[in-house]
Amino acid sequence: MKVVGFAGYSGSGKTTLVESLIPMFKQRGQRVSVVKHAHHRFDIDHVGKDTWRHRQAGAFEVVVASDRRLALMREFERATALSVHQLIAELDDAVDWVLVEGFKHSDLPKVEVWRAAAGKPACYAEDDFIVAIATDSPRQLPQTTIRPVLDLNAPDAVAAWLADNQDQFVYRSELHA
Numbered sequence: 001m002k003v004v005g006f007a008g009y010s011g012s013g014k015t016t017l018v019e020s021l022i023p024m025f026k027q028r029g030q031r032v033s034v035v036k037h038a039h040h041r042f043d044i045d046h047v048g049k050d051t052w053r054h055r056q057a058g059a060f061e062v063v064v065a066s067d068r069r070l071a072l073m074r075e076f077e078r079a080t081a082l083s084v085h086q087l088i089a090e091l092d093d094a095v096d097w098v099l100v101e102g103f104k105h106s107d108l109p110k111v112e113v114w115r116a117a118a119g120k121p122a123c124y125a126e127d128d129f130i131v132a133i134a135t136d137s138p139r140q141l142p143q144t145t146i147r148p149v150l151d152l153n154a155p156d157a158v159a160a161w162l163a164d165n166q167d168q169f170v171y172r173s174e175l176h177a
Contacts, residue, residue, distance in 0.1 A: 002097050002169035003088060004162060007104035007130065008113035009120035013152055017113055017134060018099050020155035021162075028163070030096040035087045037102025045073060084108060085176035097162075098171070109169055111162075113152065116140035131168065134158055 006014045018034060025032045045052045054062045055075055062073045072090075084103040091098060100108060104123065109131045114122045116137035124130040125143050132148040135141065141149070150158045162169070 001091075001093070001095050001171050002162075002166050003100060003108055003171040004097070004169045005084075005100040005103055005106055005108040005110035005129075006113055006134075007102070007110045007123065007127075009118060011118050012113040012115050012120065013134075013136075014101050014113045017152065017155055017158065018101050021099060021159050024156060024159040025097050031094065032097045032099060033091045033095045035084060035091070035098060035100045035103075037084075037100075044071065083176075085173075088171065088176075089173065097169075111150070111158070114141070115152070131165075132161065 006018055008014050022032050022034070045055065051062045051064050051071075051073065055073060060075055064071050064073075084100055084106045088098060088100075100106070100110075104110070104127075107129055110127070110129050111132045111134050112122065112124050112127075112130045114120075114124075114133055114135045114137075116135075122133070122142050124133055124145055124147060130147065132150055133141065133145065134150040134152040136152045138149045138151075148161060150161055152158075
């Protein structure tokens with residue numbers, strides 16, 4: 001599998017870019033998984049549903065599945081910060097691409113998503129794991145760079161760049177076990 005992170009501050013366009021890339025890879029016959037970092041409490045379950053009731057009763061894990069979907073919910077007894085590598089290890093090995101949103105401090109190769117209008121600093125100058133910058137304002141980048149500068153408004157070009165450079169995104173799980 002190939003793994004690439006998309007890092008940037010809130011409001012930079014990471015979700016929109018990742019959302020655009022998924023169908024482009026699928027059109028190329030590639031299977032895509034996404035790992036998303038959540039900064040706050042979230043829940044995919046609904047009050048009163050069977051799975052919610054099982055969790056409320058104290059189940060450590062609840063797996064719900066149909067012939068179309070599987071969801072695993074795991075309750076941590078205390079706050080637990082899983083690494084991006086632990087989350088990737090949970091994914092199906094047969095996936096072609098894993099698009100990681102968030103985890104901007106990880107050691108994964110990343111595309112920084114940066115917009116001048118957001119008023120947030122760029123991170124590429126201090127982060128050796130950033131391999132490219134996707135931006136809608138290349139002339140306003142705070143520092144010159146030898147990294148590829150991709151057009152944030154042309155996700156097809158970003159997908160093509162990723163496909164053309166896929167060897168640098170091959171994930172070696174044994175390095176993170």
